Amino acid sequence: MKEALISQFTERYQKEPAATYFTPGRVNLIGEHIDYNGGLVLPAAITLGSTLCIAPNEDNVFRFKSLNFPESFEVPVSDAYQKQGKGWFNYPLGIINQMTSEGKIIKGFDFLFHGNIPVSSGLSSSASIEVLTAYALNDMLDFGYTKLELVLLSQKTENEFIGVNSGVMDQFAVAFGEKEKAILLNCDTLKHIMVDCNLGNYNVAIINTNKSRDLADSKYNERVEECSQALKALNQEITLHNLCELTEEKFALHKHLITDPIILNRATHVVTENDRVQHAAKALSEQNVEEFGRLMYASHQSLRELYEVSGKELDAIVDFCKEYPQVIGARMTGAGFGGCAIALLEKGYEDEFKTALNTYYEAQIGYAADVYISEIGDGARKI
Numbered sequence: 001m002k003e004a005l006i007s008q009f010t011e012r013y014q015k016e017p018a019a020t021y022f023t024p025g026r027v028n029l030i031g032e033h034i035d036y037n038g039g040l041v042l043p044a045a046i047t048l049g050s051t052l053c054i055a056p057n058e059d060n061v062f063r064f065k066s067l068n069f070p071e072s073f074e075v076p077v078s079d080a081y082q083k084q085g086k087g088w089f090n091y092p093l094g095i096i097n098q099m100t101s102e103g104k105i106i107k108g109f110d111f112l113f114h115g116n117i118p119v120s121s122g123l124s125s126s127a128s129i130e131v132l133t134a135y136a137l138n139d140m141l142d143f144g145y146t147k148l149e150l151v152l153l154s155q156k157t158e159n160e161f162i163g164v165n166s167g168v169m170d171q172f173a174v175a176f177g178e179k180e181k182a183i184l185l186n187c188d189t190l191k192h193i194m195v196d197c198n199l200g201n202y203n204v205a206i207i208n209t210n211k212s213r214d215l216a217d218s219k220y221n222e223r224v225e226e227c228s229q230a231l232k233a234l235n236q237e238i239t240l241h242n243l244c245e246l247t248e249e250k251f252a253l254h255k256h257l258i259t260d261p262i263i264l265n266r267a268t269h270v271v272t273e274n275d276r277v278q279h280a281a282k283a284l285s286e287q288n289v290e291e292f293g294r295l296m297y298a299s300h301q302s303l304r305e306l307y308e309v310s311g312k313e314l315d316a317i318v319d320f321c322k323e324y325p326q327v328i329g330a331r332m333t334g335a336g337f338g339g340c341a342i343a344l345l346e347k348g349y350e351d352e353f354k355t356a357l358n359t360y361y362e363a364q365i366g367y368a369a370d371v372y373i374s375e376i377g378d379g380a381r382k383i
């Protein structure tokens with residue numbers, strides 16, 4: 001893909017790029033909707049991702065183009081930038097705005113992006129573009145940001161410029177990912193442990209529902225607020241900075257403080273999901289793939305019934321997987337409301353699985369899903 005993108009860059013800008021960079025997407029193996037609650041998550045970088053060709057220009061403008069979208073965008077260099085509608089170019093523009101606000105001087109650049117992450121699928125195409133832009137500018141302009149600082153800068157862009165109150169997991173995973181490793185990340189302290197992700201005779205199948213969702217317009221921010229309400233109720237009796245400081249045992253002692261049953265459901269998911277992540281990391285490290293699969297199913301059930309972020313499309317996929325003998329675990333991944341599910345699928349059954357799944361899925365939903373088989377790959381890098 002690099003050579004083709006360079007060729008397209010040269011054709012569109014009448015010059016060769018100065019450098020090319022790649023940042024992956026990610027799957028969260030388990031630990032959903034607890035990153036903004038200070039919990040433990042277990043994401044991994046995948047081999048699908050975003051590629052950027054970039055070169056400085058003398059025109060004092062930023063030009064954003066993509067092979068994935070028809071719209072392009074051009075903006076003159078300034079001391080501050082504003083979000084422009086809902087266009088994809090807001091992600092790199094937001095990074096430039098954040099760096100500029102921190103006193104970095106960035107003059108004109110030409111950008112050409114290409115991604116093979118399905119858009120709005122829950123595989124973090126937005127975080128991939130954010131970290132990709134930040135990594136490239138940091139490298140080319142020798143700003144001296146550490147990888148962790150780039151992650152936090154990208155998250156701040158997502159929160160303040162894009163307007164999505166997400167946690168740090170997505171940006172962290174696409175920056176720090178390693179081949180055949182999952183990342184056990186504490187989203188409160190940002191301490192992390194690389195966990196061997198040897199799935200033995202199983203692959204990670206990524207199933208795109210092909211129902212897109214826009215996090216900024218979904219109920220994502222509503223869930224963040226509901227967790228805040230749960231925390232406020234609990235803090236009448238105990239002192240907590242976030243919900244994931246609670247063990248299941250301690251939560252049982254104090255959950256009577258949450259009188260709204262919906263808010264109680266949200267908090268129950270958060271506390272139990274955080275516990276599942278710890279058990280899942282242990283199972284992976286012991287190569288107990290069957291136990292890991294069981295925990296995946298339990299995670300999805302909680303997201304479906306307590307957190308209510310699944311939907312008929314995701315549920316149809318997981319329901320099918322439960323009855324498919326060569327799948328030992330499946331769950332939605334990402335924020336939900338559409339997007340993707342993942343499944344642990346026995347190697348050698350990829351084609352058969354895709355055909356059988358889509359026969360079932362089309363009968364239930366009315367259109368096909370897309371199935372990708374991905375490896376666990378490395379994080380952001382120059383290529």
